[in-house]
Amino acid sequence: MRGSSDSNIAGRLLQRLGENSHLIDAATAQTLSGKDVPGLIVGFAAGFLSAGLQPGDRVLISCGLSPASTLAYLGAMYTGMVPVLVDERALATSGDLLFARARAKAVWVAKGVRCDWARKNGVKQIEGNFDARPAHSLRPAPCAEEDPAVLMPTSGSTGVPRLVMVSHGNLRANTEAIVRSQHLATDEKAMLIMPVSYCFGASVMHSHLYQGGGVVFDSRFMFPDKVLRAINTYACTTFAGVPAVYNILLRRSNLRSMRLPGLRRFLQAGGALAPESVREMYSIVPTADFFVMYGQTEATARISSLPPDRLGKKLGSVGLPLDNLEIRIVDDEGRELAAGQTGEIQVRGPSVCSGYFDDPEATERKFGDGWLKTGDFAYRDDEGYLWIKGRTSEFIKIRGLRVSFGEVEAKVAAIPGVYECAATAAQHPEAGEALALFIVADDGASIVVERVRRALPPQWTCVSVRVVPELPKTENGKIARSQLQAMT
Structure with missing residues (x-):
């Protein structure tokens, strides 16, 4: 069979899980121990196979903020199936369109989640959890590094998202580079308020589990103080959020009066956070590093990161490219520009994906000639730090x-x-x-x-x-x- 089990990213991740690899639902206090998680992933893998699905089949995974969707996602990938991720909140409105676009064979939902379009259209629906199986009872499906591991929806603001073909090799390269850039240890525990259907959320989950750490899921961010208390309750070391999340923490929470002694780092991506807000966050919790980051789904997740020790001199920058990526700035004719000149960011490296599923024209426009054309405008300073000015679609001319x-x-x-x-x-x-x-x-x-x-x-x-x-x-x-x- 083509490829090997060692290339299967879910299988590799499972081997790296340790005693700290808990999956916790803060809203219900459900805790899956590090010893149980490998068997639960294999249980989902065996359950999908027993439902009649086969390696290579695409299966829509409804992603909520609980351990179950992560287990379903990793279990499907472990078998060589290709999970197609959809935010549970969007399942009713766009799940059927994603299902059709991906030509999926089944949809998985957590227990109690409605999927009326699946029942109406006779779609195979798999609901709830599977019993754990001994981790050694089923080996990960053999695959090649370039084989698709997941179809990840882009996070664009209009229309039905395209599906990015993220390979096993892409996930491994990006995950390992993130681990290095954030200096993740084996005792980490991430607080995750984003579903894994968002590449930022998925990258936090991947990197912490891959390093032998754990993840706490919390769906209660409409009450931000509950999440802050959960960070302490579960000894979380990482918190990740988009700009709106940090604005809420600064304006509508009791962050200033709460101590977070175990928190080691804040991660911020998903758009620009005002430098004043970054400075304010760091002044409130000076014991935690603040990572300002930049990424795209088409590059698996992360592209660049600003080292926290350079915040003082480089605030407003999104930092340096990850150590396995190459970035260039080009003009409208594709000519590379010198430092200080603004043009489009293009990216090349092992975490840049091969293209969009079933969309060769869009793939050629975005990925042609080996470089990912991000559509973002920026310049690099004389030290190589990246300063983003905006997107091609997010400019006006006055x-x-x-x-x-x-x-x-x-x-x-x-x-x-x-x-x-x-x-x-x-x-x-x-x-x-x-x-x-x-x-x-x-x-x-x-x-x-x-x-x-x-x-x-x-x-x-x-x-x-x-x-x-x-x-x-x-x-x-x-x-x-x-x-x-x-x-x-």
């Missing part, structure tokens, strides 16, 4: 001046009384395009609007500043720009 939504949102979010900000484009008779801002306010609306208008540079033509109760977000916590456009 009187010919290119302005990044990310830059605008970071500036406005730093204004006292502003909890969150999102920007979009509006047509303007003189400027061509202008800003339309949506803010969630901490203080009185009229006062905050006036502060925002005074703080905007004159060259940033702005047609409106609206105070809203909340910003439209994707399941992964990113701004849903298509919905913003509909609100203008």
Whole structure:
């Protein structure tokens, strides 16, 4: 058979699990011990095979914030099947579209999770947990490094996500590079408030289990203090979040009055967090390192990371590429640019994926000539640190001046009384395009609007500043720009 069991990333991960590899559901206090987890993964693998699925079959895995979806994901991968991940919150609205796009053979859901479209359409549905099996009773399926391990949905803000073909080799390369960059030990325990259907969440789970650590899942972040208390209860060493998460911790939690003595690191990715917020987080919890990171699903997860000891001098940068990746900055003609010049980030290396499932045209556009074309604009300074200016789709031109939504949102979010900000484009008779801002306010609306208008540079033509109760977000916590456009 092609390949070997050693190349199966789930099998390799299972071999590296240790006594600290607990999987814990903080909301229910369910704890699966490090000794039990290998047998539970193999139990899921055997259960999928007994349901009539075969190596190579694609199976949709509904991912919630509990150990079960991680066991289902790793169990499917262990058998040589290809899990197709979907956020449990999106199962009802887009699960059937992902199922059809992936040409999947079955869908797995946790016990009690409804999947009406599967029953209606006669789709094979597998529900709940499987009994543990001795870990030695089933070997991981042989595979090649380049074989697809998982179809990971992109986290774009519009439409049905494309499915990125992430190989076993991609996962191993990215996971091992993350372990090195974050100096993970064998006694780590991650607090995870993101599902593993999001590449950031998956990367945290992979890296901690791969190093022999554990993961605590907590679905209660609508009550952030509960999550902070759980960090201490379960002795978590890592906390990961997107910018919106850190804004909530800073503005709507008791973080300042809670000690987190065991926490070693904060991880931040999924968009730009205002430098002032990074500085504030570090001042509140100075005993924990703060990693500002950059990544894309098409590169498995992580691309670069800012070493915490360089925060003082490089705050605002997303750091250096991981040690097994190569980055270049190119102009519109594909010519490499010198330090200090802004162009598109392109990435090459073992964690860059091969393309999108069943979409050769998009694959050629994004991955052609061996480089991942990220669509992000940035420059590198003379030390090689990466400074992102925005995405190709997240710029507007005001009187010919290119302005990044990310830059605008970071500036406005730093204004006292502003909890969150999102920007979009509006047509303007003189400027061509202008800003339309949506803010969630901490203080009185009229006062905050006036502060925002005074703080905007004159060259940033702005047609409106609206105070809203909340910003439209994707399941992964990113701004849903298509919905913003509909609100203008």
